[in-house]
Amino acid sequence: MIRHTVVFRLKHAAGSSEEEAFLRDADVLASSPGVDRFEQLRQVSPKNDFAFGFSMEFTDAAAYAAYNDHPDHVAFVRDRWVPEVEAFLEIDYVPINGYPVATTG
Amino acid sequence: MIRHTVVFRLKHAAGSSEEEAFLRDADVLASSPGVDRFEQLRQVSPKNDFAFGFSMEFTDAAAYAAYNDHPDHVAFVRDRWVPEVEAFLEIDYVPINGYPVATTG
Numbered sequence: 594m595i596r597h598t599v600v601f602r603l604k605h606a607a608g609s610s611e612e613e614a615f616l617r618d619a620d621v622l623a624s625s626p627g628v629d630r631f632e633q634l635r636q637v638s639p640k641n642d643f644a645f646g647f648s649m650e651f652t653d654a655a656a657y658a659a660y661n662d663h664p665d666h667v668a669f670v671r672d673r674w675v676p677e678v679e680a681f682l683e684i685d686y687v688p689i690n691g692y693p694v695a696t697t698g
Numbered sequence: 699m700i701r702h703t704v705v706f707r708l709k710h711a712a713g714s715s716e717e718e719a720f721l722r723d724a725d726v727l728a729s730s731p732g733v734d735r736f737e738q739l740r741q742v743s744p745k746n747d748f749a750f751g752f753s754m755e756f757t758d759a760a761a762y763a764a765y766n767d768h769p770d771h772v773a774f775v776r777d778r779w780v781p782e783v784e785a786f787l788e789i790d791y792v793p794i795n796g797y798p799v800a801t802t803g
Contacts, residue, residue, distance in 0.1 A: 595742070600789050616794065634791035637700070646791050684705050684789075686739035686751050689721065 594688060595651045597660075600636055600643040601681035607644070615677050618669075619647065625663050627656035643680070699793060700756045702765075705741055705748040706786035712749070720782050723774075724752065730768050732761035747785070 605611040616633055623631035634646040651657040660666055710716035721738055728736035739751040756762040765771055 596739070597743075633794045634701070635794050636789060637792050638702075638788050638790035640788045643789070645794075646789070648791075682787075683743050683745045684741060684748070684751065685743035686753075687742050689738045689740050689750075 595654065595657050596648060596686040597651065597657060598646060598648045598684045598686070599681050600641070600646045600684070602642060602644040602679050603677055604679045605677065611677070615673060616645070618673060621665050621669055622647065622649070625660050625665050627651055627660050643682070700759065700762050701753060701791040702756065702762060703751060703753045703789045703791070704786050705746070705751045705789070707747060707749040707784050708782055709784045710782065716782070720778060721750070723778060726770050726774055727752065727754070730765050730770050732756055732765050748787070 603612055603615060605615065619633065622628065629650040629652070630648070632646075632648045634648065636643045636646050649660075651660065708717055708720060710720065724738065727733065734755045734757070735753070737751075737753040739753065741748045741751050754765075756765065
């Protein structure tokens with residue numbers, strides 16, 4: 594299992610219709626082949642400057658690579674992510690050997 | 699639900715016995731009151747400089763605050779986290795209204 598996460602903030606004002614549209618349209622990512630457990634999240638810690646997060650899981654590196662190259666993902670990044678996202682950080686996780694991972698149950 | 703995550707790197711060499719001991723001893727956090735779905739994770743994206751992550755979930759802000767103030771957490775931060783962690787970033791998530799969160803199922 595590979596859990597791909599990205600924490601980000603938008604150029605749009607909080608609560609704006611543009612923000613709402615971005616999040617709604619990002620649901621296209623959830624239905625891309627190989628994507629499991631897609632989540633949209635609000636970032637609430639005051640210890641960083643990000644406002645939102647997406648999280649998704651892939652079975653293996655091949656599934657993750659296929660998602661990265663999928664036309665729906667490529668188009669979303671080009672047409673929405675690059676123009677509308679102000680800052681982001683990608684963090685990817687795999688289980689530590691022998692350590693139980695709650696979310697695969 | 700509040701998902702508290704922290705991505706970090708240690709001062710210890712990769713694969714060292716000190717690294718192993720830190721991760722093993724961090725399991726004390728998993729059994730703190732109010733902590734659900736505790737995970738230890740390896741950070742694998744080349745797009746940041748962190749090596750590990752912890753993730754846990756709380757029912758609400760009161761449970762999160764109780765964890766922060768719990769003697770086991772306070773002692774771990776003082777005796778292990780501060781001296782052994784080189785850099786970290788805390789990221790906390792809550793579900794976006796109306797959006798299904800896979801990991802609460």
